[in-house]
Structures are given as C-alpha cells and as structure tokens.
Amino acid sequence: MSTSNDRRIVPVILSGGSGTRLWPMSRAAKPKQMLALTQSSTMLQLTAGRVQDEDLYTSPVVVTAADHATAVEAQLSAMGISPARLILEPCARNTAPAVALAALTADPEDLLLVMPSDHVVLDDKAFSAAVRIAMLQAERGWLITFGISPHKPETGYGYIRRGNELGPGVFKAARFIEKPPLALAAQYFAEGCYDWNGGIFLFRADAFISALQAYAPNILASAKLAIEGSRNEGYRVLPEGGVFRKCPSESIDNAVMEKSDLIAVVPVDMSWSDVGSWDALYDIQRKDSSQNVTSGDVIALDTEGCLIHSDGPVVVTIGLSELVVISTGDATLIMPRGHSQRVKEAVSALAAAAHPTL
Amino acid sequence: MSTSNDRRIVPVILSGGSGTRLWPMSRAAKPKQMLALTQSSTMLQLTAGRVQDEDLYTSPVVVTAADHATAVEAQLSAMGISPARLILEPCARNTAPAVALAALTADPEDLLLVMPSDHVVLDDKAFSAAVRIAMLQAERGWLITFGISPHKPETGYGYIRRGNELGPGVFKAARFIEKPPLALAAQYFAEGCYDWNGGIFLFRADAFISALQAYAPNILASAKLAIEGSRNEGYRVLPEGGVFRKCPSESIDNAVMEKSDLIAVVPVDMSWSDVGSWDALYDIQRKDSSQNVTSGDVIALDTEGCLIHSDGPVVVTIGLSELVVISTGDATLIMPRGHSQRVKEAVSALAAAAHPTL
Numbered sequence: 001m002s003t004s005n006d007r008r009i010v011p012v013i014l015s016g017g018s019g020t021r022l023w024p025m026s027r028a029a030k031p032k033q034m035l036a037l038t039q040s041s042t043m044l045q046l047t048a049g050r051v052q053d054e055d056l057y058t059s060p061v062v063v064t065a066a067d068h069a070t071a072v073e074a075q076l077s078a079m080g081i082s083p084a085r086l087i088l089e090p091c092a093r094n095t096a097p098a099v100a101l102a103a104l105t106a107d108p109e110d111l112l113l114v115m116p117s118d119h120v121v122l123d124d125k126a127f128s129a130a131v132r133i134a135m136l137q138a139e140r141g142w143l144i145t146f147g148i149s150p151h152k153p154e155t156g157y158g159y160i161r162r163g164n165e166l167g168p169g170v171f172k173a174a175r176f177i178e179k180p181p182l183a184l185a186a187q188y189f190a191e192g193c194y195d196w197n198g199g200i201f202l203f204r205a206d207a208f209i210s211a212l213q214a215y216a217p218n219i220l221a222s223a224k225l226a227i228e229g230s231r232n233e234g235y236r237v238l239p240e241g242g243v244f245r246k247c248p249s250e251s252i253d254n255a256v257m258e259k260s261d262l263i264a265v266v267p268v269d270m271s272w273s274d275v276g277s278w279d280a281l282y283d284i285q286r287k288d289s290s291q292n293v294t295s296g297d298v299i300a301l302d303t304e305g306c307l308i309h310s311d312g313p314v315v316v317t318i319g320l321s322e323l324v325v326i327s328t329g330d331a332t333l334i335m336p337r338g339h340s341q342r343v344k345e346a347v348s349a350l351a352a353a354a355h356p357t358l
Numbered sequence: 359m360s361t362s363n364d365r366r367i368v369p370v371i372l373s374g375g376s377g378t379r380l381w382p383m384s385r386a387a388k389p390k391q392m393l394a395l396t397q398s399s400t401m402l403q404l405t406a407g408r409v410q411d412e413d414l415y416t417s418p419v420v421v422t423a424a425d426h427a428t429a430v431e432a433q434l435s436a437m438g439i440s441p442a443r444l445i446l447e448p449c450a451r452n453t454a455p456a457v458a459l460a461a462l463t464a465d466p467e468d469l470l471l472v473m474p475s476d477h478v479v480l481d482d483k484a485f486s487a488a489v490r491i492a493m494l495q496a497e498r499g500w501l502i503t504f505g506i507s508p509h510k511p512e513t514g515y516g517y518i519r520r521g522n523e524l525g526p527g528v529f530k531a532a533r534f535i536e537k538p539p540l541a542l543a544a545q546y547f548a549e550g551c552y553d554w555n556g557g558i559f560l561f562r563a564d565a566f567i568s569a570l571q572a573y574a575p576n577i578l579a580s581a582k583l584a585i586e587g588s589r590n591e592g593y594r595v596l597p598e599g600g601v602f603r604k605c606p607s608e609s610i611d612n613a614v615m616e617k618s619d620l621i622a623v624v625p626v627d628m629s630w631s632d633v634g635s636w637d638a639l640y641d642i643q644r645k646d647s648s649q650n651v652t653s654g655d656v657i658a659l660d661t662e663g664c665l666i667h668s669d670g671p672v673v674v675t676i677g678l679s680e681l682v683v684i685s686t687g688d689a690t691l692i693m694p695r696g697h698s699q700r701v702k703e704a705v706s707a708l709a710a711a712a713h714p715t716l
Contacts, residue, residue: 024674299707301700313671313686314715316382316704318693323678327671327690334683334692335676342659346674349657357672 009131009202010084010110011051011060012102015044015072015117016092018065020347021277021340024331024357025311033118034071037281044075044117050124051113052081056131059084061106062117063098066090069236083235090226090241095199096255097247100212100223101239108206111138114252116199120284122271130268133169134202142166142264143211144202145173145257147195149269153185156276158197158253160265161188173263176253195267197253198274202266208256216255222247277340278324282307296327307337331357367489367560368442368468369409369418370460373402373430373475374450376423378705379635379698382689382715383669391476392429395639402433402475408482409471410439414489417442419464420475421456424448427594441593448584448599453557454613455605458570458581459597466564469496472610474557478642480629488626491527492560500524500622501569502560503531503615505553507627511543514634516555516611518623519546531621534611553625555611556632560624566614574613580605635698636682640665654685665695689715 018031026032033044041049051057059082064072066088076083087101099114106112113131121127127146134144147160156179163174176197180188188194212220222243229240257263273284285293292300296310298317305322308315312329324340326333335342350358376389384390391402399407409415417440422430424446434441445459457472464470471489479485485504492502505518514537521532534555538546546552570578580601587598615621631642643651650658654668656675663680666673670687682698684691693700708716 024672299704299711301703301707310690312688314382314689314708314713316689316691316707318691318700318703319697320681320692320694323692325690325692327685329671331672331674332668332683332685332690333674333676334678334681336678339677342676345659345676346657349659349674350672353657355672 007109007111008054008058009051009056009113009135010058010106011048012099012112012114013044013047013060013062013117014095014098014114015062015064015068016089016098017116017118018092020358021343022275022281023343023347023350024326024328024333025309027358029067030071031068031118032275033116034068034075037275038120038285042075043119043275044072045079046121047115047117047119048076048079048081050121050127051115052079053128056128057113061085061087061102063087063089063102065092066238085235085237087237087239090239090244092249093244093247094249095252096212096216096219096250097223097244099201099208099252100219101227101237103205103208104223104227105237106205108204108209110205111135112201112203112205112208114201116274118275119198119200120271120273120275122284123269126268126270130169130266130270131202134264134266137166137170137264137266138202138204138207141204141207142262143207143257143260144170144264144266146198146200146202147265147267148198148272149267150189150194150196153182153189154196155179155182155185157274159185159188159194160197162193162195162265162267166264169266171265171267173257173265176258195265196272198272199253201252201257207262211256211260211262215259216248216250218248219250219255278307278326278343279338279340282324282337305337365467365469366412366416367409367414367471367493368416368464369406370457370470370472371402371405371418371420371475372453372456372472373420373422373426374447374456375474375476376450378716379701380633380639381701381705381708382684382686382691383667385716387425388429389426389476390633391474392426392433395633396478396643400433401478401633402430403437404479405473405475405477406434406437406439408479408485409473410437411486414486415471419443419445419460421445421447421460423450424596443593443595445595445597448597448602450607451602451605452607453610454570454574454577454608455581455602457559457566457610458577459585459595461563461566462581462585463595464563466562466567468563469493470559470561470563470566472559474632476633477556477558478629478631478633480642481627484626484628488527488624488628489560492622492624495524495528495622496560496562496565499562499565500620501565501615501618502528502622502624504556504558504560505623505625506556506630507625508547508552508554511540511547512554513537513540513543515632517543517546517552518555520551520553520623520625524622527624529623529625531615531623534616553623556630557611559610559615565620569614569618569620573617574606574608576606577608577613636665636684636701637696637698640682640695663695
C-alpha cells in the first residue's frame with residue numbers, strides 16, 4: 001500500500017517533557033525521553049526510529065527545550081538522523097504552543113504526525129497501519145487522534161468515545177473525557193466504544209492552525225510572533241523568547257481537540273504505554289519466570305514480582321516480593337509495586353532538602 | 359580503686375577478621391573492624407578507645423593480617439595511639455595461634471586482655487569494672503573469660519555455665535556449650551546460670567602458654583618457631599611465614615578454654631554485640647519513633663522497622679516495613695529483617711559471578 005498521495009508525512013516529535021515521575025532515573029537535566037528504559041535505545045531514539053521509513057515520512061521536526069538541544073542532537077545523530085528542524089522552546093508552554101511552532105514552520109498542506117517522545121509502542125507495524133488509515137481523513141482537514149485500545153479500566157488516562165464511522169477504521173470523536181474515577185473507567189472498559197487518548201495526532205498544518213485560530217487565538221498569536229522573531233542556525237530554530245514566554249500554557253487536548261467538531265479517532269492496538277510511572281514500566285515489560293523485570297547489574301535471589309533496575313551499583317535482593325527498586329549511581333529508590341505514584345512524595349522530600357539528586 | 363598491683367594490663371586486640379557477613383560494607387580489603395558501623399569511629403577504634411585508660415592499661419598489642427597493617431596503623435594513629443607491638447600474621451590461623459604470638463612476645467607475668475576488634479560494647483564502665491574484678495583471679499594463674507549476660511535465648515553464641523563462686527563476681531566455668539538449639543537456649547536463659555561466651559579473655563601470658571603446652575602443644579610449637587624467626591620493624595613484628603603457615607587453625611575456645619580446669623568466668627552486663635549480622639546491628643542500635651535505624655543520606659517515608667544505611671548514594675524508601683537496606687557506592691543489598699544470615703547467599707552468588715564488589 002502506498003500513501004494516499006505523493007507527499008510524505010512530517011513527524012513532529014515533542015521532546016519538551018521534564019517530569020520526575022521516574023525519579024531517580026529521570027532528572028531535570030535528563031528527562032524520561034532521554035533515558036533507555038525498555039531497550040538499549042532511549043525513548044526519544046525509539047520514537048524517531050518508529051518514523052524512519054522514508055517512503056512514508058520525511059526527516060522529523062523535533063520540538064525541545066533549548067537546554068536539551070545538544071543531547072537531542074547527539075541521540076538522533078547516533079541513529080544517523082538529522083532533523084528537518086530542531087525547534088528550541090525558550091520555555092515550556094505545554095503541547096499546544098509547541099505544536100503551533102511546528103505547524104507555523106511547516107508548509108500549510110504538510111501532514112504533521114505529532115508524537116510524544118517518551119511513550120512506548122511495542123507494535124510498530126500496528127502504529128504504521130493506523131497512520132496510513134488516518135491519512136485520507138487528515139488530508140480532508142480533520143484532526144486525527146489515535147485511540148489506544150484499553151486493556152484494563154485505567155484511571156490514569158483520558159478517554160475518547162467513538163462516534164459514527166467516517167471511513168474504514170476512522171470514527172468521529174463523539175466525546176473527550178478527562179481521567180475518570182474507577183467505576184466510570186470500568187463502565188467505559190465494559191462498553192467497548194471508548195479508547196485511551198494517547199496524545200498522538202495526525203493533521204494538516206493548516207487545519208491545526210485554523211483550529212487554533214478558532215479555539216485558542218492567543219496561543220496562535222504568540223506562536224506567530226515568536227516564529228516571526230525567530231533566529232535560525234542551520235536546522236535549529238530559536239523562537240523569540242520574550243513573546244513566547246507570554247504564550248498561554250495549554251495542552252493540545254484542552255486547546256483544540258476537545259473543542260473542534262472536526263476530530264476523528266483511529267483506534268489502534270499497538271501495546272502502548274506512556275510509561276508514566278515505575279508501575280507502568282513494569283507492566284509493559286517481559287517478566288522472567290519469577291515475574292521479575294530486571295535490568296542492569298542485578299542479582300535477585302528468592303525474589304518475585306519485582307521491578308529492579310540498576311544503571312550503576314550492583315543491586316542484590318534476597319527474599320523480596322512486589323517491590324520497585326531503582327538504583328542509579330547517586331540514588332536508590334525502594335517502594336512497593338502498585339504505589340509508584342508516590343514517587344512524588346520522594347521528589348517533594350528531596351526538593352524540601354534541596355537535594356542535589358533531584 | 360587502683361589495680362591489684364602496680365603492673366598494668368596489656369590489651370591484645372585481635373584484628374584478623376575478614377568476614378563478609380556484613381556485605382556490602384565488609385569486604386576482603388575492608389573487614390568489619392575497619393568500618394564505622396555504630397558511630398563515626400570504626401569498631402577497631404572503639405575497641406582501642408575502650409582500653410585507653412593509662413592507669414589501667416599499657417599501649418595495645420594488635421594482631422592483624424599483614425595486608426591490613428597500614429590501615430590499622432592509620433586508624434590508631436588518628437586516635438593518637440601508637441601500638442606497643444603490631445603483630446602481622448602471615449596468614450589467618452584463627453584465634454589461638456594469634457594470641458600465642460602475642461603471649462610469646464610479652465613478659466611472662468604480663469596480664470593480657472584479649473579482645474576481638476569488631477564487637478560492640480555500649481557500657482564501657484561495666485566492662486572496666488569487670489576487668490578490675492577479673493584481675494586478682496588472673497594474677498593467680500587462672501584464665502578468665504567474660505560472660506555476657508544474656509537478654510534473650512540466642513542460638514548464635516556459645517554458652518558458659520557458671521560453677522562455684524571463686525571470689526566476688528568470679529565463678530569457676532563449669533561447662534562450655536557450643537551454639538545450642540533454640541529449646542536448649544531457652545532453657546539456659548530461664549535457668550539464669552548461663553552466660554554467652556563473648557570471646558574476651560584476661561590471663562597472664564605464662565598461664566596461657568602453659569595451657570597451650572598442655573592442650574595444644576602443636577600450636578605453641580609453631581608459634582614459638584614463628585616468633586624465633588620473626589623480623590622486627592619498629593613496633594611491627596613479622597613472624598616467620600613458612601612456619602606459621604603450618605600452625606593448626608583453631609579457636610582459643612577449642613584449643614584451651616574448653617579443656618583447662620583453671621577457667622573462670624566474670625559475668626558482665628555491658629550491652630554487648632558481636633555485630634555478626636545486619637540484624638544484630640539493628641538490634642544494638644537506638645530506634646527512631648518509627649522503629650527505624652537509619653544512617654547516612656537516607657529519606658525514609660512511611661517506613662517502619664527498617665535498618666537503612668548509606669555511605670554514598672541517597673536512599674529513598676516509601677511504604678516499606680521490616681527491611682534491611684544497605685547501600686555503598688558500588689552495591690546495594692535489600693532483604694527482610696530477621697533473615698540476615700542469608701547474606702551468605704548473596705556472597706555466594708557474587709563469588710560465582712566473580713563480582714568485583716566482593
């Protein structure tokens with residue numbers, strides 16, 4: 001199957017994240033997408049590798065924090081990838097402004113495939129198939145979101161209700177729902193016509209800009225001024241900081257997707273995870289015969305159901321069950337599995353102590 | 359109170375241990391006595407400090423492995439202590455030969471106070487009082503062992519049954535018992551006339567040599583030859599290695615104490631521990647309000663009943679209970695409290711992997 005016309009898709013990789021939900025591995029200076037969590041490649045590299053098919057994709061546009069420019073370039077360069085543009089945000093303003101910068105520097109008719117750089121997709125073929133399915137509807141000016149097929153009643157994600165089928169495998173998005181309580185999540189899961197909102201989108205640049213104009217004109221205006229005042233250094237684009245700093249901080253979902261009527265969802269079952277916690281990382285990975293997931297220099301004796309990672313010191317466990325153990329050169333985190341949202345308590349305590357490992 | 363005569367006691371500190379029961383802190387190159395486990399001073403320093411009263415004690419004689427000479431000297435020097443003699447064993451042959459070397463290089467009538475260098479004694483005053491009580495009986499040619507007052511039916515120590523009282527606070531040792539099973543330990547504990555054998559002794563050098571001659575003549579002969587062929591470098595004594603290597607390896611208990619009829623026991627309640635395991639270290643130390651013992655860079659959130667030590671990386675725990683967590687710069691050990699004899703499983707696994715942290 002070839003693409004629906006001769007133009008190729010422009011991948012837009014969002015690498016602006018700076019979370020600490022995976023402390024002690026993720027740090028301000030080394031956010032999740034820069035880490036090799038599931039394989040020897042980093043999440044950013046895996047994301048870039050997912051759109052390396054030259055028949056379907058151009059070189060990627062990467063939007064990242066100015067501080068991370070060199071690290072991003074090094075990781076892409078190690079894969080032989082030179083970005084089409086590396087847009088360096090002067091400050092973090094969430095996803096809508098980031099995508100606006102990418103859309104405003106693209107050709108209006110470019111098809112943009114917007115992807116977070118820190119998600120796991122194990123089934124790249126299913127992903128590619130879904131992208132191909134989405135193209136025709138996107139060409140027609142619709143904003144496409146990929147709906148992740150739920151495999152449990154998860155309360156940590158937003159949901160999208162599928163409406164009428166617009167074409168083979170493409171549905172009108174009937175409703176966006178913020179993270180639901182468990183009872184509601186269980187109901188959605190049982191009903192079978194809801195997908196998780198995975199934050200991966202496909203649309204024409206001009207369609208997205210039109211939607212911004214309609215639903216978030218302030219964001220569009222700030223982004224336009226920042227691009228008009230931008231400096232270019234090779235493929236690096238440095239938007240004007242003073243203007244961009246005044247841009248409202250808003251997610252693409254809030255700013256556009258939940259408001260426009262031209263939203264379609266393409267459901268895809270591709271073993272996806274946003275790896276938003278150590279528990280999620282455990283869930284997505286292959287277990288050994290004791291239901292452990294281990295990586296690095298780990299000796300697990302009489303240990304079961306644990307996630308144990310070391311990227312430095314040897315970790316020896318004896319007689320443990322259902323724990324998360326993460327050891328870096330300068331920090332070790334230990335807590336029960338299933339409670340990994342509590343990492344934020346650790347981060348708060350470290351922040352209160354002005355600890356250098358944060 | 360002055361000593362029973364004008365001669366002072368010669369402390370003999372045995373620093374030949376090389377155990378790995380406290381891995382990952384204790385290593386071949388840095389055995390337990392070289393570590394600061396309970397305070398900022400090391401176990402060796404605390405032991406030497408216990409006999410620094412110049413009214414009662416001379417400078418110490420230290421018996422250690424040749425490999426550890428420099429480290430021992432540095433630790434003593436930091437306390438302003440210069441040993442009377444530093445006897446460097448060419449190889450480890452257990453305690454009877456080590457004490458034989460010390461006795462043979464002492465004056466025959468010297469009172470030797472033999473002490474392991476890796477035990478905790480929290481009540482130094484009780485220790486000194488017991489030593490003073492023991493002196494008169496030792497002057498008479500008896501071999502004195504200090505009997506640790508049991509506070510629970512421990513199965514990990516040998517026991518001594520008290521016999522007739524020979525003088526105030528001094529009893530004939532009626533019987534030595536190897537580590538008993540729990541039922542027997544409970545019986546001893548209930549009967550109240552048994553003490554733990556703590557491996558601390560007081561005797562005249564000539565009395566010990568006579569006992570060796572009677573019960574372990576091979577050890578005495580080897581030690582004599584090793585001393586006759588020894589080299590002196592300042593206070594360093596280097597016994598002749600070829601002869602000493604042929605010396606039988608035997609504990610002072612097996613070789614002499616369990617055989618002679620001239621054995622007395624001085625019971626002492628001095629908050630003693632041989633710190634033979636991480637559990638023992640937990641038991642001996644002060645707990646915080648959550649029953650945790652923590653040291654080093656540790657943040658324990660919603661954590662109770664844990665022993666957590668770091669001498670390098672920050673250790674953050676959330677929602678844990680009853681665990682041992684020991685973190686050094688290059689290794690982390692995690693296991694349930696109450697099972698710390700299982701460290702040997704870790705050591706075996708590391709040995710099998712020829713791991714550099716052993």
